[in-house]
Amino acid sequence: MLTNHLPRVTVAHLPTPLEPLPRLTAQIGGPELWVKRDDQTGLATGGNKARKLEFLVAEALQREADILITCGAQQSNHARQTAAAGARFGLDTMLVLRGEEPARMEGNLLLDHLLGAQIIWAGVDPPHEVASEIAQQLEAEGRRPYVVPYGGSNPVGASGYVAAMEELTAQCEKRGITFDHIVLASSSGGTQAGLVVAARATRFQGRVLGISIDLRVDELKAELSQLATATAAHLGLELALSPADFSVDDGYLGGGYGVVSDLERSAIETLARSEGLLLDPVYTGRAFGGLLDLLRDGGFQKHEKILFWHTGGTAALFGKPEVLPPS
Ligand SMILES: Cc1ncc(COP(=O)(O)O)c(C=O)c1O
Structure with a gap:
């Protein structure tokens, strides 16, 4: 293999x-x-993100990360599966999603909440830029973030x-x-x-x-x-x-x-x-x-x-x- x-x-x-x-x-x-x-x-x-996350989460654990951060669209499948992987391996998960919070919590977004992810709305800013700023802030506070790129x-x-x-x-x-x-x-x-x-x-x-x-x-x-x-x-x-x-x-x-x-x-x-x-x-x-x-x-x-x-x-x-x- x-x-x-x-x-x-x-x-x-x-x-x-x-x-x-x-x-x-x-x-x-x-x-x-x-x-x-x-x-x-x-x-x-x-x-498809489950297969990618097997390798990404392993690297996060190897680096002794304590929080996964990723970004995506409001109905991101990748964000939902990252939140599930975080829960499964005892890591916090923060999702930076594009746009504003919608009036109704449905589909993947509902599952993100059920899975315990913290959700940040990026508004008009590019979510990956917001995610990297948050990662820097968290590091300054003594946390160990692992940033998963768009779509893993x-x-x-x-x-x-x-x-x-x-x-x-x-x-x-x-x-x-x-x-x-x-x-x-x-x-x-x-x-x-x-x-x-x-x-x-x-x-x-x-x-x-x-x-x-x-x-x-x-x-x-x-x-x-x-x-x-x-x-x-x-x-x-x-x-x-x-x-x-x-x-x-x-x-x-x-x-x-x-x-x-x-x-x-x-x-x-x-x-x-x-x-x-x-x-x-x-x-x-x-x-x-x-x-x-x-x-x-x-x-x-x-x-x-x-x-x-x-x-x-x-x-x-x-x-x-x-x-x-x-x-
Ligand atoms: C259901 C689904 N199919 C396909 C893709 C595309 O895969 P990739 O981003 O690896 O090109 C995604 C990405 O988010 C997805 O959620």
């Missing part, structure tokens, strides 16, 4: 299931669709997705299946960067396609290549990745981050009604909507096998229920 030498706590429910989507595959008339169930990683309703996306966190790709490789070998494409939601980049580092190291022949949630292709590819190269170095691998090593589609940015449109609504309904699986309105709904659109547009060949890597976020379904009226 590429990550065996790194400090790691055990918190995620692994390996996550690898499941076929037979009814949806039949409904669209192929190609064969599968799903990797990282919505089932555990840690306060699951999601640094080389330590991305190592979780290096291990995840190795997990998938083992499952594929056992079941005798090879995927031509892995499709996932990509935003702060740690998930895709980790997968691509391991894909290179294990000579995976398929494509890892990130459906961008909020960045233009060039911006996301630049971030991915930097993060993946740093992640490889963190693991002791000699691997330099350039923007050209990443597949990204930014055709589904719509009205911007978190703006739910028919693309997400229809994707959520399609998967729910064909397979009984739940997506989220911000990340996986957009990414699966992009996948369905590419399928309709002939973006894949009928004989290929496609894996949708479900990165979680279903708690956010309860965060903005008014944007999801069933058709």
